[in-house]
Amino acid sequence: MIERLMTAILRQMAGKYTQLENIGHFIEVPPGDPSRELMLYLHIPFCVVLCPFCSFHRVRYREDRAVHYFEVLRKEIRLAHAAGFRFGEVYVGGGTPTVEPDELAKTLSLVRSLNPIKRVSIETNPDDLIPERLEVLRDAGVNRVSVGVQSLDDTLLHEMQRRDKYGSGSEIRQRLADVQGMFDTLNVDLIFNLPHQTLDMLREDVDVLTREIGVDQISCYPLMGAHTTQKAMKKDMGHVTYGREKQFYYDILDRLPEGYQPSSAWCFSRGTDAIDEYIIEHEDYIGLGSGAMSYYKGTLYAASFSINRYMRLVEAEHSGITRYSRFSDFDRMRYSFLMSFFGLKVNKAATEERWGGRFASKLWRDFAAFKLIGAIRDDGENWYLTRKGMYLWVLMMREFFIAVSNFRDVMRLGISSELDPEDRDELIGNG
Numbered sequence: 001m002i003e004r005l006m007t008a009i010l011r012q013m014a015g016k017y018t019q020l021e022n023i024g025h026f027i028e029v030p031p032g033d034p035s036r037e038l039m040l041y042l043h044i045p046f047c048v049v050l051c052p053f054c055s056f057h058r059v060r061y062r063e064d065r066a067v068h069y070f071e072v073l074r075k076e077i078r079l080a081h082a083a084g085f086r087f088g089e090v091y092v093g094g095g096t097p098t099v100e101p102d103e104l105a106k107t108l109s110l111v112r113s114l115n116p117i118k119r120v121s122i123e124t125n126p127d128d129l130i131p132e133r134l135e136v137l138r139d140a141g142v143n144r145v146s147v148g149v150q151s152l153d154d155t156l157l158h159e160m161q162r163r164d165k166y167g168s169g170s171e172i173r174q175r176l177a178d179v180q181g182m183f184d185t186l187n188v189d190l191i192f193n194l195p196h197q198t199l200d201m202l203r204e205d206v207d208v209l210t211r212e213i214g215v216d217q218i219s220c221y222p223l224m225g226a227h228t229t230q231k232a233m234k235k236d237m238g239h240v241t242y243g244r245e246k247q248f249y250y251d252i253l254d255r256l257p258e259g260y261q262p263s264s265a266w267c268f269s270r271g272t273d274a275i276d277e278y279i280i281e282h283e284d285y286i287g288l289g290s291g292a293m294s295y296y297k298g299t300l301y302a303a304s305f306s307i308n309r310y311m312r313l314v315e316a317e318h319s320g321i322t323r324y325s326r327f328s329d330f331d332r333m334r335y336s337f338l339m340s341f342f343g344l345k346v347n348k349a350a351t352e353e354r355w356g357g358r359f360a361s362k363l364w365r366d367f368a369a370f371k372l373i374g375a376i377r378d379d380g381e382n383w384y385l386t387r388k389g390m391y392l393w394v395l396m397m398r399e400f401f402i403a404v405s406n407f408r409d410v411m412r413l414g415i416s417s418e419l420d421p422e423d424r425d426e427l428i429g430n431g
């Protein structure tokens with residue numbers, strides 16, 4: 001009951017946050033402050049295969065197009081530097097950022113030459129887990145590699161159309177074992193609540209990754225479907241229901257071996273040195289690349305999802321941003337509440353100082369409700385999530401990311417003329 005209520009409220013809230021106004025032309029983010037280090041997100045929208053459950057902004061990989069895109073992205077990085085932005089951390093997502101490792105290394109070298117970068121995280125896929133391929137990225141300063149494995153079960157991999165492209169579960173296990181230890185943090189993404197997944201399948205995956213291979217970190221996401229991908233998911237993977245999520249999630253918490261601790265509601269790290277997901281530490285961030293989102297000074301921005309338009313804009317020395325949504329003061333606090341509690345613990349004094357002492361008083365209803373149901377506790381110095389709170393935050397983040405995916409869906413429909421015919425059919429539901 002509580003879960004359904006939370007989900008409904010969050011769905012409405014997240015839908016509101018992701019109503020980005022189309023201004024019909026480009027818009028510049030206000031100038032940066034060179035004394036402040038932000039997080040930089042880079043988006044690489046190319047994949048060799050397009051998975052049916054995925055609603056990220058991605059198109060089928062073509063070498064010439066990808067190489068040109070990286071050149072334009074480097075131009076945008078120089079423009080951001082000239083506008084006063086400085087970055088202390090980089091996260092590269094996609095798509096598949098490692099489709100062109102040399103181009104990615106060149107891009108990261110440029111970012112490092114302009115900024116005092118401390119940490120670089122990249123996403124990749126199992127078929128790029130080849131030591132020689134990753135060495136070039138380690139040499140370019142990458143500290144954290146996050147691999148989208150999703151499952152090690154062959155039946156589920158086949159249903160997700162990943163079995164042929166990325167290999168069997170046992171092949172992926174071997175590739176993970178080969179690169180474990182190459183970077184400060186090797187993270188593996190798993191999905192729970194896939195239509196034909198059983199508890200035993202999930203337990204086997206968690207055991208192999210944590211007890212056998214001993215990866216530094218696992219991130220366990222609930223299956224999330226945007227409106228358009230739900231059709232493709234149902235066709236290829238089966239009917240999606242949310243009734244088993246709770247059991248799966250608590251089972252993961254209980255299954256993790258000693259030494260693995262939650263570092264967010266769905267990310268679990270071995271030891272204390274692993275590098276965490278970016279979203280918790282950095283509320284303000286700048287996203288560069290087609291379809292990248294930025295959150296800066298209370299405004300959410302989105303760059304054009306049309307790769308052609310994005311490249312034209314940046315080549316003409318403009319920003320690629322074509323949409324934005326300005327949050328009210330109250331919405332900024334609510335957004336901060338959602339994001340900061342996802343990191344499990346919130347320091348009271350630092351948060352109140354940041355919000356001029358108004359945080360708990362303005363959000364008193366949220367605090368009262370979550371305390372009443374036993375999701376948030378207060379130890380005097382910090383507010384923190386209980387086990388129940390962690391589960392509720394997983395549900396809320398799921399709704400938030402579904403809303404973001406729905407926004408991406410609408411944007412991707414607008415670029416159907418840029419897609420290969422088979423991808424266009426999939427996007428509009430003819431596949």
Ligand code: SF4
Pocket residue numbers: 046047049050051054055056058094095096125148
């Ligand atoms: S899940 Fe990963 S590999 Fe598959 S289409 Fe999405 S971004 Fe590409």
